Amino acid sequence: MAMAMSDSGASRLRRQLESGGFEARLYVKQLSQQSDGDRDLQEHRQRIQALAEETAQNLKRNVYQNYRQFIETAREISYLESEMYQLSHLLTEQKSSLESIPLTLLPAAAAAGAAAASGGEEGVGGAGGRDHLRGQAGFFSTPGGTSRDASGPGEEGKQRTLTTLLEKVEGCRHLLETPGQYLVYNGDLVEYDADHMAQLQRVHGFLMNDCLLVATWLPQRRGMYRYNALYSLDGLAVVNVKDNPPMKDMFKLLMFPESRIFQAENAKIKREWLEVLEETKRALSEKRRREQEEAAAPRGPPQVTSKATNPFEDDEEEEPAVPEVEEENVDLSMEWIQELPEDLDVCIAQRDFEGAVDLLDKLNHYLEDKPSPPPVKELRAKVEERVRQLTEVLVFELSPDRSLRGGPKATRRAVSQLIRLGQCTKACELFLRNRAAAVHTAIRQLRIEGATLLYIHKLCHVFFTSLLETAREFEIDFAGTDSGCYSAFVVWARSAMGMFVDAFSKQVFDSKESLSTAAECVKVAKEHCQQLGDIGLDLTFIIHALLVKDIQGALHSYKEIIIEATKHRNSEEMWRRMNLMTPEALGKLKEEMKSCGVSNFEQYTGDDCWVNLSYTVVAFTKQTMGFLEEALKLYFPELHMVLLESLVEIILVAVQHVDYSLRCEQDPEKKAFIRQNASFLYETVLPVVEKRFEEGVGKPAKQLQDLRNASRLIRVNPESTTSVV
Numbered sequence: 034m035a036m037a038m039s040d041s042g043a044s045r046l047r048r049q050l051e052s053g054g055f056e057a058r059l060y061v062k063q064l065s066q067q068s069d070g071d072r073d074l075q076e077h078r079q080r081i082q083a084l085a086e087e088t089a090q091n092l093k094r095n096v097y098q099n100y101r102q103f104i105e106t107a108r109e110i111s112y113l114e115s116e117m118y119q120l121s122h123l124l125t126e127q128k129s130s131l132e133s134i135p136l137t138l139l140p141a142a143a144a145a146g147a148a149a150a151s152g153g154e155e156g157v158g159g160a161g162g163r164d165h166l167r168g169q170a171g172f173f174s175t176p177g178g179t180s181r182d183a184s185g186p187g188e189e190g191k192q193r194t195l196t197t198l199l200e201k202v203e204g205c206r207h208l209l210e211t212p213g214q215y216l217v218y219n220g221d222l223v224e225y226d227a228d229h230m231a232q233l234q235r236v237h238g239f240l241m242n243d244c245l246l247v248a249t250w251l252p253q254r255r256g257m258y259r260y261n262a263l264y265s266l267d268g269l270a271v272v273n274v275k276d277n278p279p280m281k282d283m284f285k286l287l288m289f290p291e292s293r294i295f296q297a298e299n300a301k302i303k304r305e306w307l308e309v310l311e312e313t314k315r316a317l318s319e320k321r322r323r324e325q326e327e328a329a330a331p332r333g334p335p336q337v338t339s340k341a342t343n344p345f346e347d348d349e350e351e352e353p354a355v356p357e358v359e360e361e362n363v364d365l366s367m368e369w370i371q372e373l374p375e376d377l378d379v380c381i382a383q384r385d386f387e388g389a390v391d392l393l394d395k396l397n398h399y400l401e402d403k404p405s406p407p408p409v410k411e412l413r414a415k416v417e418e419r420v421r422q423l424t425e426v427l428v429f430e431l432s433p434d435r436s437l438r439g440g441p442k443a444t445r446r447a448v449s450q451l452i453r454l455g456q457c458t459k460a461c462e463l464f465l466r467n468r469a470a471a472v473h474t475a476i477r478q479l480r481i482e483g484a485t486l487l488y489i490h491k492l493c494h495v496f497f498t499s500l501l502e503t504a505r506e507f508e509i510d511f512a513g514t515d516s517g518c519y520s521a522f523v524v525w526a527r528s529a530m531g532m533f534v535d536a537f538s539k540q541v542f543d544s545k546e547s548l549s550t551a552a553e554c555v556k557v558a559k560e561h562c563q564q565l566g567d568i569g570l571d572l573t574f575i576i577h578a579l580l581v582k583d584i585q586g587a588l589h590s591y592k593e594i595i596i597e598a599t600k601h602r603n604s605e606e607m608w609r610r611m612n613l614m615t616p617e618a619l620g621k622l623k624e625e626m627k628s629c630g631v632s633n634f635e636q637y638t639g640d641d642c643w644v645n646l647s648y649t650v651v652a653f654t655k656q657t658m659g660f661l662e663e664a665l666k667l668y669f670p671e672l673h674m675v676l677l678e679s680l681v682e683i684i685l686v687a688v689q690h691v692d693y694s695l696r697c698e699q700d701p702e703k704k705a706f707i708r709q710n711a712s713f714l715y716e717t718v719l720p721v722v723e724k725r726f727e728e729g730v731g732k733p734a735k736q737l738q739d740l741r742n743a744s745r746l747i748r749v750n751p752e753s754t755t756s757v758v
Contacts, residue, residue, distance in 0.1 A: 047084060114273075125308060198239060202248045204260035214241050218309045220302060222295040230280055236261065236295070240309060243317055245269060245286075247293075264288050266317050267415065268422075270378045271310045287382040290425060314375070322371050325408035329363065363400075363409050370396070370412070377419040381426060386450045389423050394453070420454065427451050431463035433470035441468060441506035448510045461511060461518040465525040468503045472529055475499060476536050485546055489537065489554040496533045497561040500526065504568050527575050534579040542583040548591045549659075552666035555580065577669045584667050585675050591663075592679040595656055596686050602649045603690045608703050608710075611644040611651060618642065622651070629658035630721040637713060650710045653687045654718050661722060665729035673730065680722065681736050688714060688740070715741060 049055065068074050195216040199205055218240040224233045237258050239246040244265050248258035264286070274283040274294065282303045283296045297303035365371075373392060380389035396416060400409065430447040444464055451460035475495050481488055504522070511518045541554045562573050613619045619642045626634040631654065637645050644651070660683065664676050691711045698704045719741040727733045 046080060050081075050084070121308065125312060195241070199246075201256060202239070202246070202258045202260055203251075205246060205248075205263070214243060216240070217242055217313050218305070220297070220306070222297060225280075225283065225294045225296060227285070227292050227294050230294075238295070238306075240313060242313060245310075266314050267374060268378060268418070269310075269314070270375070270382050271307060271314075272382070273307060287378070290422070290429075292382075318371060318375070322366065325365055325411065329365070329406060329408050363403055363406060365408055365412060370399075373412075374415045374419060377416070377423070381419065381423055384426075386423065386427065386446065389419075390450050390453045393420065424451070424454060424456060424459075427454075428459070428463060431460075431467050433467055440471075441503050444468075445506065445510055452510070452514065457511070457514050457518065461514075461521050464507070464510065465521065468499070469525065469529060469532075472496065472499050472503075473532060476532065481540065485540055485544065485550055486553055486557075488540055489557055492533070492536060492540075493558055493561040496529075497564060500529060501565060501568065504565070504570055508568070526570065526572060530572055530575050531579060534576065538580070538583045542587055545590075548587060548663045551584075551587050552663045555584070555667055577671060581669075581671045584672060588664060588667070588672070588675055588679055591660060592683060595660055595683050598656065599649075599653055599683070599686045599690075602652060603686075606647065606649050606690070606694070608647055608694065608698070608706055610639070610706070611646060611648050613642040613644065615642060619644070625655060626651075629655060630725055631717055633717065645706075645709060646713055647706070647710050650687070650691075650713060657683055657687075657718070657722065658725070661725055661729075665725075668729060677726075677734055677736055680726070681740060684719065684722070684737075684740060 049060075064074070064077060068077070195214065198216060198219065216239060218238075220238060222236050222238050224236050225231065226233055235250045237248050237250065239248065244263055246263050247261045249261045251257045251259055268288060270287040272285040272287060274280075274285050276282070280296075282298070282300055283294055284303060284307055285292055285294050295306075297306055369376075373396060376392055377389050380386070380392065393416065400413075403409070405413070427447045427450055431444055431451075441464075444467055448460045448464050451457070451463075476492065479488070479491060479495060504526075507518075507522050537554070537558060541551050546554075558576060559573065562576050565572055613622060619638065622644070623634055623638070639645050657680075661680065664679070668676060691707060691714060695704065695707045695711060698707055719737065723734065723737040723741060726737060
């Protein structure tokens with residue numbers, strides 16, 4: 034019952050909100066007056082929010098359904114359009130067949146056609162010129178017809194018409210040297226930019242039986258043209274462009290790797306262009322097919338005749354001819370083989386890479402273990418040209434100039450097709466080059482924050498995440514391929530690590546950050562690098578090798594700072610006990626010394642807040658132990674001697690100063706105090722340094738042991754009053 038009331042309330046609320054005279058301000062005002070309190074408003078708000086979510090879900094569902102219907106409708110329209118084109122082509126063929134019947138029955142029609150051809154040389158441009166050409170030679174006439182009387186004059190008329198037209202085009206005289214070439218169709222067109230649909234220029238198209246010539250207008254010379262481009266019909270694809278006012282009556286020509294858009298004068302002329310282009314391509318394909326069949330046909334009877342009439346011919350020489358005839362017998366008359374080059378062109382133009390590779394695999398499977406007579410070689414040459422075009426398109430898909438969004442998975446399609454084409458090495462190279470550009474772009478777009486450690490966290494996350502994704506995608510794409518690809522990936526990973534270290538060092542070491550900050554940043558980088566071990570990729574040694582110089586420089590720089598500070602304190606040393614004034618300060622000092630590893634510091638504290646050590650020795654102890662702790666965070670085997678030598682140099686400064694002061698001081702009380710500080714250094718500080726170094730490194734240091742065991746490190750002249758430090 035309550036649920037029924039809730040549903041009725043929701044429907045009533047929906048009708049109220051959907052009414053035409055709904056005013057939000059008035060509705061809220063009435064609702065505030067009628068509500069008993071905050072709870073009613075909250076409940077009403079929840080009902081409205083639930084209604085909004087339900088409406089949004091319904092809207093999404095409707096949009097999805099409409100989108101699916103739109104896709105299905107577009108697919109049906111495409112099917113219907115292709116069927117209409119096929120029906121139109123069949124009707125055109127029937128019309129051509131019916132028109133050719135009277136010519137075979139009436140030989141006089143050939144002479145009339147020749148006279149009409151000689152009188153029609155004047156009509157070149159415009160629709161009139163096109164209609165005249167259709168009347169004189171037909172759209173799809175082929176040289177060398179069955180009737181000898183009709184073919185002779187018609188051939189001469191076609192050649193004269195082609196010669197007359199091409200004499201008005203500058204720079205194409207070489208076309209006249211092609212035997213059997215004749216003009217099929219011509220007309221004025223306007224070319225538009227394929228990207229921005231801006232008008233470019235006026236052109237004139239000349240369609241021959243095997244190619245399409247495009248010429249531009251010469252404004253200064255009326256009726257004359259300049260050669261612009263020549264396209265073979267074998268590599269030409271024609272695409273109808275849907276009318277989108279004011280852009281209408283257009284069609285697109287696809288010639289890899291370029292495409293051009295032309296606009297006809299009206300819809301009728303556009304339809305004629307589309308029909309005549311398709312029929313001319315079909316006629317050319319049929320002609321090539323017949324030539325292949327004639328070339329593949331056995332030539333048995335002539336050979337038998339010559340053998341029979343030649344009494345000097347050996348019988349043994351007849352045997353090799355039999356397998357030669359059998360070797361040439363490869364059936365290439367199937368429709369899918371005849372249309373294979375055009376289908377490949379369409380797949381490449383429509384970016385259907387998988388379909389193109391499937392066609393190539395089908396052809397290779399069919400021709401496997403078959404001989405290679407001239408027709409097969411010619412077919413393979415055409416297919417190889419399409420393979421080259423397809424490879425260029427796939428290479429462009431993987432080029433860094435393309436969008437790098439989508440991550441490594443966006444390259445899987447092109448990489449997989451290149452591998453199927455046998456271009457595994459090229460696919461590997463292009464994939465890694467694409468990912469290198471993506472990593473470089475991601476690092477460059479990273480904002481440099483004020484805090485160095487925050488920036489390093491972001492840098493490590495971006496870089497190592499990209500590296501991990503690239504490694505996983507590489508393993509998927511190149512599974513089962515040559516192991517040399519994995520070597521290439523390792524080389525690439527080292528190069529990418531160099532890119533990362535450049536950005537890392539520029540922010541951490543070039544900006545002169547403190548040693549503690551640098552140690553923390555290196556620690557973060559090492560932790561991220563160790564995550565790559567989950568996929569079997571260990572780059573820790575690479576990051577060590579790339580960072581060793583920068584870390585050495587940081588250790589040396591910080592060592593010099595400590596030495597200078599120690600020398601400065603030594604120069605002002607008065608050898609007096611420390612007075613910390615307050616118990617809090619004394620307690621803080623005890624905690625600091627305990628954190629440094631000095632556990633027996635209590636024995637050096639006196640009454641109240643006094644410490645029986647010099648301020649110089651205490652400061653030196655804290656600074657040296659701090660340096661050791663930060664340096665151990667940066668430690669790896671290549672830095673062992675650098676760290677050890679830095680420690681020895683720092684300790685020598687303090688030890689030599691205490692030794693020199695002990696020799697020069699004459700006051701017995703101060704001399705006893707200096708001896709107490711020396712005892713603290715030798716018996717407390719140096720053992721702590723030695724122990725902590727051994728714990729961090731994993732092996733003892735003989736230099737530190739010798740330094741601790743020596744009662745006097747440097748012998749100086751007792752009568753001298755100058756320091757040797």
